[in-house]
Amino acid sequence: MTASLARYESFLLKNVSTISTLESSLRTLTWLLPGRFKDAELASEALSASLNMMSMYHDTLLARIVQSDPKYRPLIPFSLHTRFTKAWADKDSRYKWAARLLETIRFTELLIEMGMRRKVSAKNRYRGIIILEVIKAILRFMLLRITRRTTISPPIPERDIDPTTLPPSTESSPTLAPSSPPSSLPATPEHLKNNRVPLPQHSPSVVPPPPRSDVSIQEYLLPKALTTTSVKPPLSLVRSFSSPQDWISEVIYILRPLVYATMLFSDRRSNRPLIAVLALEFISRSLRRNAPPSASLERSEHARRDRDLLWYLLRGTIWQSYTRPKIASLAENFSTTPILGLFGTLIQDWIPLIDEYHYYTAP
Template sequence: MSASIARYESFLINNVSTISTLESSLRSITWFLPGRFKDAELASEALTASLNVMSMYHDTLLAKVVKNNPRNRPLLPASLHNRFTKAWSDKNLVYRWIARILELLRFTELVIEMGLRRKVSDKNRWRGVILLEAVKAVLRLVLLKMTRRPLISPPIPEREFDPTTLPPQSNESSPTLAPSSPSYSPPATPDHLRNNHTPLPPHSLLTPPPPTRSDTSVEDYLLPKALTTSSVKPSLSLLNTLSSPQDWLAETVYILRPLVYVSLLVSDKRSNRALVTALFMELVSRNLRRTPPPSAALERSEYARRDKDMLWYLLRGSIWETYTRPKLESLVSRTSQTPVLGLFGAFVKDWIPLINEYYYYTAP
């Protein structure tokens, strides 16, 4: 088994550009599969989940290659999110595996729901969804207790470099070790080109007039290059610990919100109780959470992402049934005869039934 894994890793390193292009192409195809044939949505989501799982494994392997060889490291520094999650993954083995399990559940939860919908009764399907949400809530509470900091999504580092920029590896080297240093030197400059570095004097008619004022001030030039407080902070200190009961309550309410929503949704699907309760918990968590200072860039970006995610309520419950879906259906009917917009309308038309039938397309 280990020999097969080693051969696959070697194949990945030597063909990283081709595999990256293939992943990107397959991801684009999955957006257009729903509605094309029977069970097309299942095929699309199964392919998407497989690509996400393989990409997570590939990122782990490529991160080892980049770490072991300084020549492969990116020029730009890692993002604050990657610094924080990578520091916790390296420090705590339990954090690393819980974070990976959460990502695996996120990648496969919709495929699991589709399989349950086809194989078991509707009641057992919703039991499976509640079980998934309960497992996710427990794992997130464990991470919250472990880190004592607001949860970051996703909890694992993301890919920040282009795999196609990695140099090809030699067949003799281990796929997880740094490649040997190159034994060649750049070609020397030919003799007839060595004296061709003196530029010709510019013509007076082609010389632009001297600028009367600077287009950019010195401050505008230096500000993006200046170090911020987050740049010099230790990676584990990029998020401050939860210091008050109010902070803990805000995070706990936010974590339990999806479980409460699906539980109320199953008990009474015709009522708005689930939607109102989840939205109320979202607003309670938002008002209870602390206001991070301007220097806490990572925490501010996480809270900004949570605020943007509230737009998903337009695709849930009675808001979707009475407002958003009629608007989309009207848009589809108006653009059906338009050459370019008709393609977009047909794309939206294929996705509307999926939002009606499956919970995890718009789950909180």
């Protein structure tokens, strides 16, 4: 088993760019499968969950390779999100495993719901959803207790590694004993090589071109200058909570999905679950602290949460009475247009899935 795993890891290192492209192509395919054949949505979600789990394993493996090579220097610095989540994963093993388990549940929760819909009653299906939400809330509270900071989503590092900059691998693998170091340094990427084109000859009588304005120079240099977040320690990229109000805001935000699922279990026809979870959203938003301009990672997390409010257009009575009729009418109009007809058909295939499954639009 270990030898097979080592061979797979060696194959991954040699073909990491091709595998990344294949993952992206298959992930695009999952959006086109629903409606093509019976249980197509189940096949689509099974493929999507498998790809997400495989990508998480590949990211872990590539991060391990980079960390084991002291000479590795990325051409592009890691993002603030990667620096922060990686620092916490390296500092505390509880954070690492809680974050991975939380992402595993997030990758597979819709697939689990599809399986329950085919095997158990609607009441038991919602009981299973509530159990999943309880586990997710416990894991998020663990992350909150460890970091004492705003929970960042996703809580694991994202793939910020350029495959062309990875050290070359022959037969070695992270699961085997390290082999001898390579005899030559990695090749210089093409975009960093000097093209060695000679400059044209200018006679002294030729007037040199006018220099560029200072504005152009500043626009070129400012994006390349170091900012305060670039030199901050990774654990300081998000400020720790300093008041009870910060804690209350984050606790309310974490409890929203559980409250919504619990209220849907007892009352799926009225608009009370939607009103209650919307009230929790705005209470949490009004209580959270205002991040300063230097707190880029915290501000981006708050912006993501604000954008997620648009998902309420696809939930509950808002979806049934307002959004669904408009989208259905738009898809029907598209169906008569030669090119847009494919897009309209795709929308019509997805509308029943939003009606039937909680986790397609769940908070």
